[in-house]
Amino acid sequence: MDSENVMTIREMCEAFDVTPRTLRFYEAKELLFPLRQGQRRLFTRRDRGRLKLILRGKRFGFSLEEMRQLLDLYDRGDAQEEQLRRTYEVARERLAQMESQRDELNEAIEELRGQLEWGAEMIASFRRPAAE
Amino acid sequence: MDSENVMTIREMCEAFDVTPRTLRFYEAKELLFPLRQGQRRLFTRRDRGRLKLILRGKRFGFSLEEMRQLLDLYDRGDAQEEQLRRTYEVARERLAQMESQRDELNEAIEELRGQLEWGAEMIASFRRPAAE
DNA sequence: AGCAAAGTTGACGTTAACGTAAGCGAAACG
DNA sequence: CGTTTCGCTTACGTTAACGTCAACTTTGCT
Numbered sequence: 001m002d003s004e005n006v007m008t009i010r011e012m013c014e015a016f017d018v019t020p021r022t023l024r025f026y027e028a029k030e031l032l033f034p035l036r037q038g039q040r041r042l043f044t045r046r047d048r049g050r051l052k053l054i055l056r057g058k059r060f061g062f063s064l065e066e067m068r069q070l071l072d073l074y075d076r077g078d079a080q081e082e083q084l085r086r087t088y089e090v091a092r093e094r095l096a097q098m099e100s101q102r103d104e105l106n107e108a109i110e111e112l113r114g115q116l117e118w119g120a121e122m123i124a125s126f127r128r129p130a131a132e
Numbered sequence: 133m134d135s136e137n138v139m140t141i142r143e144m145c146e147a148f149d150v151t152p153r154t155l156r157f158y159e160a161k162e163l164l165f166p167l168r169q170g171q172r173r174l175f176t177r178r179d180r181g182r183l184k185l186i187l188r189g190k191r192f193g194f195s196l197e198e199m200r201q202l203l204d205l206y207d208r209g210d211a212q213e214e215q216l217r218r219t220y221e222v223a224r225e226r227l228a229q230m231e232s233q234r235d236e237l238n239e240a241i242e243e244l245r246g247q248l249e250w251g252a253e254m255i256a257s258f259r260r261p262a263a264e
Numbered sequence: 265a266g267c268a269a270a271g272t273t274g275a276c277g278t279t280a281a282c283g284t285a286a287g288c289g290a291a292a293c294g
Numbered sequence: 295c296g297t298t299t300c301g302c303t304t305a306c307g308t309t310a311a312c313g314t315c316a317a318c319t320t321t322g323c324t
Binding site for chain 1: 280281282283289290
């Protein structure tokens with residue numbers, strides 16, 4: 001399917017279900033580094049690995065900037081011990097954020113549900129509070 | 133504290149813990165309709181009631197536009213039956229949205245937690261997938 | 265009178281992650 | 295050789311909810 005283990009932008013789009021714009025955007029943000037054959041981009045296996053991680057990160061709620069930092073950290077591949085711990089921390093922080101976000105959401109849900117259970121009372125709370 | 137049951141912008145800010153910019157913004161978006169004494173805004177009891185509901189709505193995750201529509205709906209105060217039901221529906225839809233959002237969040241949390249429990253495996257997933 | 269405080273109206277800036285369109289070059293196909 | 299097709303770059307648009315000036319006018323107080 002590919003002569004030298006590289007993929008065109010369109011092949012990438014189909015493989016990962018993203019738009020060309022997205023790939024170019026990621027390159028501009030220095031998340032991917034496709035080779036060039038003249039003007040055209042050729043995505044290597046490395047790019048594919050990075051993209052996979054980027055998309056996984058997105059599911060976890062990491063921003064592109066956070067993912068870039070994580071990827072860069074390990075691309076240098078030095079000072080392993082320390083770097084690995086940092087990543088681990090970042091991931092755990094993110095987990096904590098997500099949990100607190102979920103809790104907030106749950107509170108809001110409970111509050112709203114409470115109003116709904118009061119039936120018409122809830123609706124009344126949306127009405128003009130007393131006439132003037 | 134107020135001659136005719138109206139409040140200045142600053143009094144409102146302190147009472148509701150918002151900035152002047154916010155109140156002017158809400159007015160621009162037709163969520164509030166303060167009176168004018170020359171140039172200055174005077175917020176009535178009605179504005180305070182609306183603001184209270186707006187802030188409550190925000191806690192529930194309603195957008196300002198959604199709140200505007202709800203408030204407008206009841207400001208006209210006609211066709212009560214139908215309107216009330218519409219509001220009720222909107223609220224329930226929002227509740228459903230929030231619940232599905234929470235569920236997604238939970239999935240992401242579980243997924244991330246799963247990786248963390250695998251300890252170093254998780255970290256490895258952030259490393260460059262094999263050298264070239 | 266004089267000055268600081270409070271208020272006002274623009275209007276541009278911010279953030280994220282792309283969408284979208286214009287205008288152009290190269291390449292593959294028949 | 296002509297024409298789709300693919301791709302490229304540049305650059306403005308989008309969305310929400312305000313933040314942050316700048317440049318005035320008005321009020322309140324001494």
